[in-house]
Amino acid sequence: xxxxxxxxxxxxxxxxxxxxxxxxxxxxxxxxxxxxxxxxxxxxxxxxxxxxxxxxxxxxxxxxxxxxxxxxxxxxxxxxxxxxxxxxxxxxxxxxxxxxxxxxxxxxxxxxxxxxxxxxxxxxxxxxxxxxxxxxxxxxxxxxxxxxxxxxxxxxxxxxxxxxxxxxxxxxxxxxxxxxxxxxxxxxxxxxxxxxxxxxxxxxxxxxxxxxxxxxxxxxxxxxxxxxxxxxxxxxxxxxxxxxxxxxxxx
Numbered sequence: 404x405x406x407x408x409x410x411x412x413x414x415x416x417x418x419x420x421x422x423x424x425x426x427x428x429x430x431x432x433x434x435x436x437x438x439x440x441x442x443x444x445x446x447x448x449x450x451x452x453x454x455x456x457x458x459x460x461x462x463x464x465x466x467x468x469x470x471x472x473x474x475x476x477x478x479x480x481x482x483x484x485x486x487x488x489x490x491x492x493x494x495x496x497x498x499x500x501x502x503x504x505x506x507x508x509x510x511x512x513x514x515x516x517x518x519x520x521x522x523x524x525x526x527x528x529x530x531x532x533x534x535x536x537x538x539x540x541x542x543x544x545x546x547x548x549x550x551x552x553x554x555x556x557x558x559x560x561x562x563x564x565x566x567x568x569x570x571x572x573x574x575x576x577x578x579x580x581x582x583x584x585x586x587x588x589x590x591x592x593x594x595x596x597x598x599x600x601x602x603x604x605x606x607x608x609x610x611x612x613x614x615x616x617x618x619x620x621x622x623x624x625x626x627x628x629x630x631x632x633x634x635x636x637x638x639x640x641x642x643x644x645x646x647x648x649x650x651x652x653x654x
């Protein structure tokens with residue numbers, strides 16, 4: 404049996420929950436894992452139409468997918484999304500938590516703004532991880548999607564964004580240590596990826612491209628191969644890692 408067939412057979416036994424996956428990187432990950440054979444549940448907050456299109460695209464290709472509304476600020480909604488995943492497909496093997504983040508002038512940041520932005524950035528991932536661990540068996544996979552801005556912020560007004568993304572790396576290492584062999588916990592840090600919120604022809608591209616040895620933005624699909632690896636059996640000895648997918652931006 405070749406490696407491709409081995410991965411496909413493993414993926415068919417997997418159920419994946421990808422939070423905030425109605426568009427962008429999260430949607431690309433959901434589509435790729437579904438193509439590999441995994442059943443996929445995606446959550447969304449304010450974009451049901453986009454979420455429906457992701458699900459329709461997956462099912463049109465013969466995949467299995469469900470969309471569930473889940474507001475990061477609502478702990479019960481997150482719990483419902485995790486439980487809904489198990490109810491839909493009988494188990495939960497992989498949790499992927501992409502997340503956006505806040506930008507704004509540091510000197511204008513109030514305490515309430517800070518608390519709200521930081522909790523909004525991490526609440527869904529943390530709550531989903533806690534709930535997912537109630538259902539995951541040994542060998543589960545938890546993958547956060549951080550950002551290379553945790554390492555290098557190229558523009559002003561990104562202090563809180565950088566802080567929250569850097570925290571994901573610490574969370575990943577500590578949780579990997581705590582869970583041991585029970586689950587592999589890793590963090591992917593994308594660099595300049597062409598998405599709706601950060602297009603390759605947007606304002607920030609003029610700053611990012613000269614700083615990126617690859618000389619361009621990546622497509623979301625160029626990140627998904629790493630996700631397949633981290634979700635599969637070959638990554639059973641990889642945990643606590645932060646892996647950059649950035650075209651050399653951080654070198």
